[in-house]
Every structure is written in C-alpha cells, then in structure tokens.
Amino acid sequence: MDLRIFTEPQQGATYDTLLAVAKATEDLGFDAFFRSDHYLHMGNVDGLPGPTDAWITLAGLARETKRIRLGTLMTAATFRLPGVLAIQVAQVDQMSGGRIELGLGSGWFEEEHKAYGIPFPKEKFGRLEEQLAIVTGLWQTKIGDTFDFHGTYYDLTGSPALPKPAQAKIPVLIGGHGATRTPRLTARYADEFNMPFASVEDSERQFGRVRAAAEAVGRPADEITYSNALVVCVGSADQEVARRAAAIGRDVDDLKANGLAGSPAEVVDKIGKYAEAGSERIYLQVLDLSDLDHLELISSQVQTQLS
Numbered sequence: 001m002d003l004r005i006f007t008e009p010q011q012g013a014t015y016d017t018l019l020a021v022a023k024a025t026e027d028l029g030f031d032a033f034f035r036s037d038h039y040l041h042m043g044n045v046d047g048l049p050g051p052t053d054a055w056i057t058l059a060g061l062a063r064e065t066k067r068i069r070l071g072t073l074m075t076a077a078t079f080r081l082p083g084v085l086a087i088q089v090a091q092v093d094q095m096s097g098g099r100i101e102l103g104l105g106s107g108w109f110e111e112e113h114k115a116y117g118i119p120f121p122k123e124k125f126g127r128l129e130e131q132l133a134i135v136t137g138l139w140q141t142k143i144g145d146t147f148d149f150h151g152t153y154y155d156l157t158g159s160p161a162l163p164k165p166a167q168a169k170i171p172v173l174i175g176g177h178g179a180t181r182t183p184r185l186t187a188r189y190a191d192e193f194n195m196p197f198a199s200v201e202d203s204e205r206q207f208g209r210v211r212a213a214a215e216a217v218g219r220p221a222d223e224i225t226y227s228n229a230l231v232v233c234v235g236s237a238d239q240e241v242a243r244r245a246a247a248i249g250r251d252v253d254d255l256k257a258n259g260l261a262g263s264p265a266e267v268v269d270k271i272g273k274y275a276e277a278g279s280e281r282i283y284l285q286v287l288d289l290s291d292l293d294h295l296e297l298i299s300s301q302v303q304t305q306l307s
Contacts, residue, residue, distance in 0.1 A: 001275055001306045002281040003284060004069070005030050005032070005284055006036075007021060007286055007289060008036045009289075010040060010051050011047060012045055012049070013052065014049060015052055017290070018061070019061065019064060020292065021033065025295070031068065031069060032069035035054055035057060036054070037054040037074060039112045039115065039116050040109065040111055043249070044249060045249075055088045059091070059092045062092050062096035062100070063095055063096075065096075070092075071100060071102060073175070073196070074194075077107055077124065077131045078120060079118060081154070082131040083138065083156060086135045087163065090170075093165035093170055094165065098165070100165070100170055101170065103172075106125050125181060126152060129185060130152065130153050132189040133151070137161075139164065147161040171191040173193070175229075176195075177195075177202070183212070183213035186210050186224065188217065191225065192227055193207070193226055193227070194227045194229055195228050196228075196229040200274055200277045203274060203279060207277065207278040226280050228283065229283040230259045230260050230274075230285060231248075231285040232298065234261070234263070234294065236263070244291065260282070
C-alpha cells in the first residue's frame with residue numbers, strides 16, 4: 001500500500017509552508033506530495049494569506065525535491081485551456097526529472113470561478129473528455145508530426161505538440177463517484193482511478209464499475225491503479241487524536257467513521273479494509289500543514305506496518 005500526502009492549500013498556506021511539507025514528505029519516506037487545485041477557501045477558515053496556483057507550486061517543488069512524485073488531485077479543467085495545460089505539465093515534468101502525475105477533473109466549485117472571473121460552463125463533463133483527449137494526444141504525438149483536434153468545445157489545427165514530458169508517459173488520474181461516465185473515461189484515458197472520501201463499501205462498488213468499463217473496451221483492469229483519498233488524523237493517545245481533530249475543526253467520531261483517524265493501530269486496520277476492497281494507494285488528506293510531527297508519527301507507526 002502506497003501512502004501519499006495530499007494537501008489543501010486553499011484553506012490557508014504559503015509556498016514556504018508547502019515546501020516544508022513536501023520536504024518532510026520526502027524525508028519521511030512517503031511516495032508522493034499532491035495538492036488540490038482551488039482558488040477559494042471552503043468552510044470556516046479565512047484562507048490567509050490567499051491561494052497559491054497548483055502548477056506554479058509544483059514547478060517550484062520540482063526543483064526543490066529529488067525523489068517524491070508530484071501531482072494534483074484534481075486539476076480543474078475549467079481553469080486552463082487544454083493546450084496550455086499540456087505545455088505546463090510537460091514543462092514541470094522536465095523540471096522534476098520525470099516525477100509528475102496529472103489528476104484532471106471537470107471542476108465543480110462555482111463560487112471560486114465567480115470570485116476570480118473564471119467562466120463556469122454548464123456542460124463541464126464534455127469539456128473534461130475533450131481535454132483528456134487533447135492533453136494525452138499532444139504528448140503522444142511524435143516529434144516532427146502535428147496534432148489536430150476538432151471537437152465541440154476545443155479546436156486545434158497543426159499543433160507541433162511540443163514540448164514533450166521527460167517521462168515517456170505521464171500518469172493520468174481520474175476520480176469521482178459517477179457510476180457511468182467516470183468509469184468510461186477512466187477506462188479510456190487513466191492510469192489511476194481515485195475514489196475520494198468514500199466508504200469501503202462505496203469504494204469497492206466503484207472500483208468494480210471501473211474494472212468492468214476497462215474490460216468492456218478490451219483493456220486489462222489491472223493496468224489501472226485503484227486508490228482512495230481520505231482525511232487523516234492519527235495520535236499516539238486519545239488526547240492527541242482529539243487535539244489534532246480540534247485543530248482542523250472536525251469531530252473525532254466523524255473522522256473515525258469517514259476517514260482514517262485514531263491510534264496508529266486503528267488506522268492500519270482501517271487501511272487494511274480499503275486494501276481488501278481493492279485499493280492500492282491512499283492519499284492522506286493532511287489539513288493542518290503546520291503539524292509536521294503528525295507526518296512523522298504516520299511514517300514511523302503507520303507506514304512501517306504497511307510496508
């Protein structure tokens with residue numbers, strides 16, 4: 001079971017804070033550092049000092065880390081044109097020496113679009129599908145050839161399809177709870193399917209849908225990595241769990257029911273249940289980015305038991 005650190009910087013984080021978490025992620029032996037792609041905070045926080053851009057952040061981290069994978073859960077398709085996104089991600093992959101992964105979603109948070117003057121189209125899923133076709137198509141086009149795409153939402157003619165990533169294939173992640181279109185898109189474009197903030201039972205059900213969709217298009221279902229994203233709150237004693245839950249404004253019982261919370265043994269047991277449901281990788285949503293001792297505890301007392 002791979003453990004990856006997943007952050008939500010729109011809730012309030014500077015680049016320096018993210019850099020400290022990314023370096024701890026690397027030093028403590030976690031597999032990857034991922035971040036959300038949002039421009040507006042959510043819930044009862046002030047979001048200060050304000051948002052950071054996902055791909056600018058990852059470009060900086062690409063030069064200041066050496067081993068960990070870097071990526072997004074999920075880049076919003078509404079924020080960027082697909083040709084521009086393909087250039088950005090390929091460049092950051094070069095900057096990292098080939099450690100980038102692209103999670104791409106349709107975008108959903110209308111308020112942040114209004115706040116920053118970003119169009120929020122009614123039909124988002126169709127745009128996501130075309131973006132996946134364009135981004136992967138640009139990367140796959142041979143040097144010297146050109147790429148054309150004529151869709152409902154995007155039109156590319158004679159693109160040189162440059163630059164190319166450092167990796168032969170940047171892993172693409174798709175996620176979500178949709179029962180039909182999401183599994184279909186995953187089967188066609190994704191290297192990984194991520195089930196966000198879901199129960200063991202719902203995860204197993206959705207993994208089954210993705211597997212069936214892959215098999216329906218003649219693709220081995222095991223080619224796809226199956227993962228979960230879950231909030232994490234671990235403590236060596238009940239008081240420490242309660243303190244960490246209070247710091248993120250959450251209830252311990254709710255965290256235990258819907259995330260990974262409690263003692264290291266409790267969290268290892270819960271992760272085991274997700275593994276039995278088919279999950280191969282967990283993105284640990286860390287909400288208190290100032291608490292690096294939390295990461296150390298997870299590394300020394302949870303990750304070691306899983307490996």
